[in-house]
Amino acid sequence: MKTYRFTIDGTPYEVVVDDIHARPIQVSVNGHMLSVHPEQASALPSASIAPPSAPLPSPRAVPSAAEAGISGAVRAPIPGVVLELHVEVGDHVEAGDELLVLEAMKMKNVIRAPQRGVVAAIHAQLGQQVQHQAPLIDLELA
Numbered sequence: 001m002k003t004y005r006f007t008i009d010g011t012p013y014e015v016v017v018d019d020i021h022a023r024p025i026q027v028s029v030n031g032h033m034l035s036v037h038p039e040q041a042s043a044l045p046s047a048s049i050a051p052p053s054a055p056l057p058s059p060r061a062v063p064s065a066a067e068a069g070i071s072g073a074v075r076a077p078i079p080g081v082v083l084e085l086h087v088e089v090g091d092h093v094e095a096g097d098e099l100l101v102l103e104a105m106k107m108k109n110v111i112r113a114p115q116r117g118v119v120a121a122i123h124a125q126l127g128q129q130v131q132h133q134a135p136l137i138d139l140e141l142a
Contacts, residue, residue, distance in 0.1 A: 011133070029077050033096065035110045072117060072139040076130045080104035085126060087137065091119045099137055100124060117142045 002020075006013045016028040024035040080102035087099050093113040102109045117139035124136045 009132070032077055032114055033110075033112050034077070035108075037108045072120070072141050073135050074099060074111065074114065074137040074139060076102065076132055076134045076136055077111070078102065078104045078109065079132045080109065080130060082124045082126055082128045082130060082136075083108065085122065085124070087119045087122070089119050089122060092142070093117060093119065093139065102130070111136065113139065115139065115141065 002017050004015045004017070006015065012030075014028075014030055018026040018028075024037045027034045027036050081104075082100055083103045084101040085099075086101075087093060087097075093099065094116045095113055097113045098110050099113055099119075100111050102111060119137060120140045121138040122136075123134070123138070124130055130136065
């Protein structure tokens with residue numbers, strides 16, 4: 001398991017990769033689990049990402065959803081196109097349930113419920129291009 005730290009447009013990300021050889025690859029981005037389906041290795045350019053040299057911040061260094069003022073909001077962790085919607089308004093979900101699938105750079109990324117709750121609103125539509133941090137689904141906390 002490897003942990004990496006990135007800052008993109010001023011937003012910090014902690015990325016934990018469980019097993020780079022597993023298919024799909026299980027990745028945690030700021031605590032949100034994603035399944036990554038990479039293309040064949042021969043189709044990918046070779047790249048190297050070095051682990052951070054500085055110690056990683058404590059989990060409290062990254063604000064929680066409630067502290068960021070988005071209590072119950074599920075936001076796009078990456079820009080992409082909405083391929084699948086797995087929930088409807090009124091559905092009860094548990095932490096880890098699949099909410100939708102985003103395609104980014106020809107890779108499918110499963111967006112899961114960060115906590116249990118009831119789907120209060122869906123802001124994304126099939127085929128819609130969403131930007132990083134765009135609201136996707138609102139959950140009423142259960």
